[in-house]
Amino acid sequence: MSKKIVVYNNVERFFHYHLVHLVAFLTISGLPVLSHTFDFIAYGLGIPVAALTNSQNILSAGMSALRFIHYSSAFLLTLLSVPFVFMIVRKIAHLSMWPDRWGVQATIDGFKEMWKFYIKQEHVRFGKMNAGQKLFAQIVVITMIVLAISGYMLIFRESISSDLATYARAAHAISFIIFGMMLIIHLYLAVHPTNKNSYDAMFHTGTMDEDFIKEHHGIYYDKLKKENKI
Amino acid sequence: MSVNMKCYDTTPCIRCFACMVGCSVENRLRLQRESHIGIEKSVQNRLTYLSHLSPQRREFGSFPNARQVTAFHHCNHCEDAPCLEICPVDAIIRRDGKEVVVVQETCIGCSSCLDACPFDVPVIKDGKSYKCHGCYDRVENGLKQSCVSACPSSAMFSGTKEEVLKEAYKRAKLYTEKTGKEHVVYGADEVNSTVGELRWVTIVPKEDLEAYKLDTNPKKLVMSAREAVKVVGSVGSVAIVAGSIGHLIYWLGKRKEKISKGEVEEK
Structure with missing residues (x-):
């Protein structure tokens, strides 16, 4: 039987697990502010809230409740991020999101490898993450930092200038839209049959078979071998 | 109902600020009437958020050619009001006379209107947004807006869009002929694609548009x-x-x- 290798530690899995529902809460509660297209969310929540609070306006009641959920989720996510960020900062230079090779040619090669794997279904030697996953992780980290900073600026907007608050509102929306598009790709690939082992490792076991890593994540396998972790 | 419009004519304005006092008094009276707040309470505090028309006095040039202008900061009741578009709870509505009005009972004080307004007009106070409502309640009952009623020099006048523009263009033409300086009716034509036409127009020498803080591309x-x-x-x-x-x-x-x-x- 193949040896089990820990690919996601408990802190990473705990953070990701709770990140899923907190991001879901933040997205659902933020969308009606972004666009009237999502007013139905506020109306849906507004009906029971208005009935309970004896409010005359369903949309306002729903939006106020959504704002409470948005602020609470943001606060919880901030708390949750503390140990994760602490862990990440300690090994910042060795994160999987950094490219194994830098430069334009390396990037092109990375995407060629992805093309072979996802389109041609050929065998490819990836690191722990492929080029797309690395790019995704970098964009998500940047957008989440912008979202957090601009979000807190908006919560405490009375302490900053009106112009700065307007910039924060725009930055919050723009970074969310970029984050949202990345999230759709991430969700699709997370549940894609080819990534079942990664899904199981993140949500259930935290581990992958040594043979699987050797076959599908050859560069990562070599790295683990070099570091005497296998 | 036809489109209601207000006009501020900078030439006959004597800077008595009766319009601003009238606005503030009228809104305090509304507070007493609608929120059942006693007159003592409503006058004890400054309640600056209820003054929807605020003066911004500015000085230009140097002696002996120095002069003073008083720019008015107020809601323009834009044709394409960005505040109305962005409000997530539809608390900003347009009355039949096209006044852009915040419904206080619906407003949740999210400040979206403030961020969207290119003129930085709405004021957020105690979780509600406040701005000029064009005295729609007075107008719909046959009265003039409080600022217009208070003006002693006909520097502010109002009526239907057709009436106001006719008078405004007539005055602008007269001032241009008498002074040799081109006068324009700011806001009568589409200002830009963000706000469209304005329902509060201003007669002003073209060269003083900037002095009066009348943005030709509010965005x-x-x-x-x-x-x-x-x-x-x-x-x-x-x-x-x-x-x-x-x-x-x-x-x-x-x-x-x-x-x-x-x-x-x-x-």
Whole structure:
């Protein structure tokens, strides 16, 4: 039987697990502010809230409740991020999101490898993450930092200038839209049959078979071998 | 009901600020009437958020050619009001006379209107947004707006759009002939695509538009960028979902083909 290798530690899995529902809460509660297209969310929540609070306006009641959920989720996510960020900062230079090779040619090669794997279904030697996953992780980290900073600026907007608050509102929306598009790709690939082992490792076991890593994540396998972790 | 319009004529204005006092008094009276707040309470505090018309006195030039102008800061009741568009709870409505009005009972004080307004007009106080409502209650009952009623020099006048523009253009033409300086009616024509026409127009020498802080291109670039990214985001998200479904169908077909050729094992 193949040896089990820990690919996601408990802190990473705990953070990701709770990140899923907190991001879901933040997205659902933020969308009606972004666009009237999502007013139905506020109306849906507004009906029971208005009935309970004896409010005359369903949309306002729903939006106020959504704002409470948005602020609470943001606060919880901030708390949750503390140990994760602490862990990440300690090994910042060795994160999987950094490219194994830098430069334009390396990037092109990375995407060629992805093309072979996802389109041609050929065998490819990836690191722990492929080029797309690395790019995704970098964009998500940047957008989440912008979202957090601009979000807190908006919560405490009375302490900053009106112009700065307007910039924060725009930055919050723009970074969310970029984050949202990345999230759709991430969700699709997370549940894609080819990534079942990664899904199981993140949500259930935290581990992958040594043979699987050797076959599908050859560069990562070599790295683990070099570091005497296998 | 026809479109109601107000006009501020900078030439006969004697800077007595009766319009601003009238506005403040009228809103305090509304507070007493609608919120049942006693007159003592409503006058004990300054309640600056109830003064929807505020003066911004500015000085230009140097002696002996120095002069003073008083720019008015107020809601323009834009034809394409960005505040009304962005309000997530539809608390900003347009009355029959086209006055753009905040419904206090509905407002949740999210400040979206403040961020969207290119004239920085709404004031957020105690979780509610406040701005000029064009005294729609007075107008709908046959009265003039409080600021217009208070003006002793006909520097402010109001009526239907046709009446106001007719008088405004007549005055602008007269001032141009008498002074030799071109006078314009700011806001009568579409100012830009963000706000459209304004329902509060101003007769002003063209060279003094900037002095009176009358922006010829009122726009918040950052909010325009936000709107543009929303469109890109909507199209992009649909494209990503369609692409993902397409990829899954392609991938499953290709895998089936490989399995049938015996190139991969079925799991």
